[in-house]
Amino acid sequence: MDEHALQRRAIDSASLRELYTRLDMRSFLRALDGAATSAAPATATAAVSTAPPPGTDPLERHYALITDWTVLLGWCERLARAPLFAFDTETTGLDYMQAQIVGVSFCVEPGRGAYVPLAHSYAGAPEQLDRQRVLEALRPLLEDPAHAKVGAHMKFDMHVLANHGITLRGQRYDTMLESYVLNSTATRHDMDSMAEKYLGLRTIHFEDVAGKGAKQLSFDQVSVATAAEYAAEDADVTLRLHQALWPQLEALPALARLYQEIEQPLVPVLQRMERGGVLIDRAMLQRQSLELAARMRELIAAAQRAAGQEFNVESPKQLQQILFEKLQIPVLRKTPTGQPSTAEDVLEELAVEHELPRLILDYRLLAKLRSTYTEKLPEQIDAHTGRVHTSYHQAVAATGRLSSTDPNLQNIPIRSPEGRRIRQAFIAPPGHLLLAADYSQIELRIMAHLSGDAGLLRAFATDQDIHQATAAEVFGVAPDQVSADQRRSAKAINFGLIYGMSAFGLARQLGIERGAAAQYVELYFARYPGVRAYMDATRERARRDGYVETVYGRRLYLPEINSRNRQLQQYAERSAINAPMQGTAADIIKRAMLGVDAWCQEPGVAARLIMQVHDELVLEVREDYLATAGERVRALMVAAAQLRVPLSVEVGHGRNWDEAH
DNA sequence: GTGGCGTCC
């Protein structure tokens, strides 16, 4: 640690002392004076020693259960002096908007941790320190970015602290993200899995202390003694995991940079987006639900007439029986388990000759919209804020993308007219508008960058319609002579390339002969030879190195790339082709989010980020600020990467998300 | 819990 940092900590300790004087914590001041003569923390009376699980943990554990001010404030002092401490909260639940703090735990040195119970509330629970007073005592530590913390999935801790009026800062490391950046697929990134993989430790799991199923206790019902073991261990193991993982990251400078410059700074950005939420027009969705239900009833009646019997139109099994046995319609494709498929493209083809498949297709579209969106979204509106608050997951997708759950805001319909109406229910509050900004063809631009193919680079440099340009090359016509069908084929080729698709897949997609599809692909590679060379080189590198990487150095390991199982090996090859493009796009939009969020935080900026959908950012903007925001967001997104081709961003706005496109 | 399907990028 440099001298400046040391000095800053000394000042912080002094200001802590001032704060505690103001709070009239005389016992703490006595503890501080005592602590000054002794390096050891005051854990005496409440100390709990834990024997390590036999043969697994080389460290002797000393976990403190803190129930009096003297001991707590001794720990505060110790945390204030520590260059880094692990921090964890225990809560009443996982819903980050509702969760209340039940206790907090710390660790500054492996094997030594502390738990402060604050709101255990079962019959006979021991007296505990007052929650709000404890949080006030911790506030200067928690809110000061100079006091570095390590945690496990600290975005959640940020939320629950926010529920108690505290803004967590100084989150320097997060073991979940360290593990994810190091290897997105080697393990799950929860503490229990990581402790086993990286430390060889079997930790106490939540289910061990709270049970599972319907009888699971909320944490405030767990005994204080049990909770202390569990929670202090969490903080202890978090610190140990960090000490194991960080050196591994530092040994790979590109990954350490990715971590420090993108993933870790993104945490507070995502936290603000989640907490801000998105406004939903509940009444509009409820009206749509009723309309959909009426149309579904009609379709069920028609389908049962066509089938000549009653059946559950939502059961693929019953549908198979009726289509392929009763009605003797030919089986076009089977599922991986050998059952006749009733998937959309199959039914689409059967619908040419038969009535029932079309009715099923129509029914499925409406049923999907109703069950997943118009019925569910209103249920997920937070009663206090009147908005939906998704969770963005930062350590799930192997390629570096985010994912979204509860609700998933990254798969809201857009293709069908009925689907688009759902987007009309995503609205801006009075006096505001939604602004949507999409990267245009970002993955193909990245392919141009990575491959360096001259033709592709030229097409993007001159800002051509890329599918039209591809069609012109492949079919040998002037760009303005490209037919709609040729453009559609070229688009399928372009997307197929990004996904590592075969001629067979392209043929199926376009409904043409396999030979014709193979010819298209051959023509494509003849016109864009750099792309073929890049694909070959990427597969070769993956085989040699066992991983592929993005422009920013993010790695995706592909252990099955050399598998003798051909299916696994080919799957790995397709991932090798796709991951650098999908992953680089993820890196770029994350960089853009950092820029856009930083701008949004500036004084006077009347815009905030509310959603991310892989290549799109959505903001809520005060009406009078729209023009400023539109140009600023575009500029920040374009500037998020400097590739060999320019990035292009389309910006739109409206009273709802549908209009904004 | 798994399989089939369908929504998004």
Next chain:
DNA sequence: CAGAGGGACGCCACT
């Protein structure tokens, strides 16, 4: 020859 499109999440039926 067989299988032959990347990454997610969530609903329903069924076991």
